[in-house]
Amino acid sequence: MTLCMAAVTVDLVLLTIRQGTLQVLLIRRGIEPYRGRWALPGGFVHDDEDLDAAAARELREETGVDPSTGHFEQLATYGTPGRDPRGRVVTVAYLAMLPDLPAPVAGSDAAGAEWRPVAESAGLAFDHDRILADGVERARAKLEYTPLATAFCPPEFTVADLRGVYETVWRTRLDARNFHRKVTTAEGFVEPTGHSVTRDRGRPAQLFRRGPARLLHPPLLRPAPAPDRSGSDR
């Protein structure tokens, strides 16, 4: 039995919503392999560094954002032989859902870090297409039974903002009135701040902040996910 030693990296699927579209932070690779191609940000895990800590460090390095902003979780691990032509590399992917950052990609050490629409992100380096797809699918599913849509929002937001998150991530249109009822009556989903704002036009909207709930009971299900979906393992 061969004992496998491998390089261990973390890759980040950083999702946010900008200009009404779901966007992911990508880096233009400056070196081979895949030079000039877009890739997910990531890097090697240090000796004596926890996986979560490595991912959090990369997040800070790439975006200057504190991991406590938004939501952060381990996604999955990818280690198919040959996924990196330089040798055996096992990567632990992390998924983050972040609000639209005012100072985007500030302290980034990677040259060409950029928010790019997920819909136009095919053709990434390595197996990052797959990792991104898995991350997006995870985010879609989590919106159903958790209040994590608020992770895409700033500290204070309106019901319409929150609805926009669902509509963007799910690529659906939701009824504003039913959504409003669901969100405001669900226990611990959002809490009113008392303030209100006027956006563009129309009646001013109440501002809310995140509530304490970690799960939605009952969940907020997607309209009709087609008669059957493919196996959602991994």
Next chain:
Amino acid sequence: MTLCMAAVTVDLVLLTIRQGTLQVLLIRRGIEPYRGRWALPGGFVHDDEDLDAAAARELREETGVDPSTGHFEQLATYGTPGRDPRGRVVTVAYLAMLPDLPAPVAGSDAAGAEWRPVAESAGLAFDHDRILADGVERARAKLEYTPLATAFCPPEFTVADLRGVYETVWRTRLDARNFHRKVTTAEGFVEPTGHSVTRDRGRPAQLFRRGPARLLHPPLLRPAPAPDRSGSDR
């Protein structure tokens, strides 16, 4: 930046239901560290071997079971420095939900492989307590919105068998009549075989097989998971 090379292993959380309790396959360790303690089965990933393939191989080696039996998925990855006193070891954990195997632990190469109740499995080697807990929690959650409870059942089973799976894994009691309605009317959950069997006493029950659905719409929610649950990340 230190480039981290690590040994990569796979660990298996193999769950089944035996004698009305949720059980996990454990191995009595014959060598240091943690000699004599129970641990999850697992082993090193071979060179040029995919992670999924390594997990499937271990499953076959430990149980003689084909991975297509039951359900099999990646759970999470654990790589905290010091989790293995021998050096940096990153382990990719896999979760399997298996029917009660007629020939249990047959081709097992590990000396003392044994099915043991999850409830009595505290004090495992390494961080396996945590991995097991994560696996059980994942299984509990998946029963809600997937038809994977059938993975614990043999090819043909009764509604009562299936209800037993839910009751055992959730440690709850469900109303037999409501459960029967839910299962038989949910699209693609189960399909009648036409046969029926008499178990101990009582009216004979219809036999079913797994249906084609991968998701339950709407889900089968647990009664009342306490007012609030802790963060369920990782």
Next chain:
DNA sequence: CGCTTTATCGTCAGTACGACGAGAAACAAG
């Protein structure tokens, strides 16, 4: 001041679910 736009509240019917009654079909005991 109407008109448009957005936010919020309300209504109504259909679906799903929890609680529970009742019949059907087996076995065991008398």
Next chain:
DNA sequence: CTTGTTTCTCGTCGTACTGACGATAAAGCG
């Protein structure tokens, strides 16, 4: 063979939740 017990299966009822959609409130615009 009858009665009782057990388990499976079908129904009923009230409540909760959801989807469709009408109506009102409160802003900006011309």
